[in-house]
Amino acid sequence: MSQRKTIMIAAGGSGGHIYPGLSVAHYLISCGYKIIWVGSPNRIESTLVPKNKINIKFIRVKPWYGEKIYVKCVMPIFILSGIYQAQKVIKNCKPDIVLGMGGYVSGPVGLAAWMSGIPLIIHEQNKIIGLTNKYLSVFAKQVLCGFPNTFAKAKFVGNPIRNTILCVSHPSIRWKNRTGPIRVLVIGGSQGSHILNKILPNIAAQLTNKLIVWHQAGEKELKQVINAYKAICYNSCSRHKIVKFIDNIAQAYSWADILISRSGALTVSEVSVVGLPAIFVPFASHKDYQQYWNAVPLVQIGAAKIIEEKYFTSDYVSAVLISWNRKILYNMAKRARSIAIPNATKRVSQIIIKYL
């Protein structure tokens, strides 16, 4: 194996695209390969990727699609500008292969790779394939996917999960001797979720003393959420923890009895690997309702429940929560693990290596 082989990873915009890319990047680095990341300068990859000590190049990209007339008119300019910038980065970095992990940035980089004769591999994290990957699949040497039966042309490999999450101990160890209020972890995806931010303080008030909440509220609404818990929960609010973002998500998964969360592809896959019961509230504004379909496999095996936004009221969710004791939650946790794919990082990496 040559030390000089370079793998370019294009991914950005949200944790659901970046974290699985980072898992693959670290695996390949440990095998001696060089990684160059391409992302956008103003999105979370611009901080997350350097934090992981991975070299990142930036291109400025805009969405390739949209309903507004203005977006439709200027779209060809966006596309051409993105491809031009991506070609320049490819010319400078000379990658041997390009891996597209999703987000707008992977579109122009994937196309530029194909135009330069560099093999392109793409990975789709969701149960329903996104538009960027649908277009790129025409040019890709290999299409990989995180869920089975996503796309006719795709090979099912699972979603790469961070090592720290893979190291969370088995539910039988975590639940052993656990007592006290039910521990509810609230995650709104990489940016926080308005509906969870609005309803959870009311649930905490309704079920005072019965639960304890660790709530990731996102940057935008953090202050309002802290104030909402303070206003509603009176003296008990100090036991709840409200934060912008949870860096050590493995520790949070390990602490929790149940997760209440958006059902982004990565959160769903992580919950399965860790073995954690969940109430999923799919993001309703996605055209293809991908988050609903991401959660279905865990619901089908009795490890999770989907509550759609229109039914996500404090009365209903409180009723569900008090109907589940620790024993029920522990059994759900074990079921979640039964469909986990813990070795997806290795599977993706080995396919890349095969093409080098």
Ligand SMILES: CC(=O)N[C@H]1[C@@H](OP(=O)(O)OP(=O)(O)OC[C@H]2O[C@@H](n3ccc(=O)[nH]c3=O)[C@H](O)[C@@H]2O)O[C@H](CO)[C@@H](O)[C@@H]1O
């Ligand atoms: C609104 C939107 O477009 N969401 C999409 C976005 O989700 P988004 O990136 O928001 O959600 P995902 O569940 O896929 O990934 C979130 C990632 O961030 C991590 N995390 C989150 C919160 C936190 O405090 N700490 C932390 O580490 C999670 O552990 C996970 O690894 O990309 C996903 C993958 O394509 C899609 O399935 C989602 O539909």
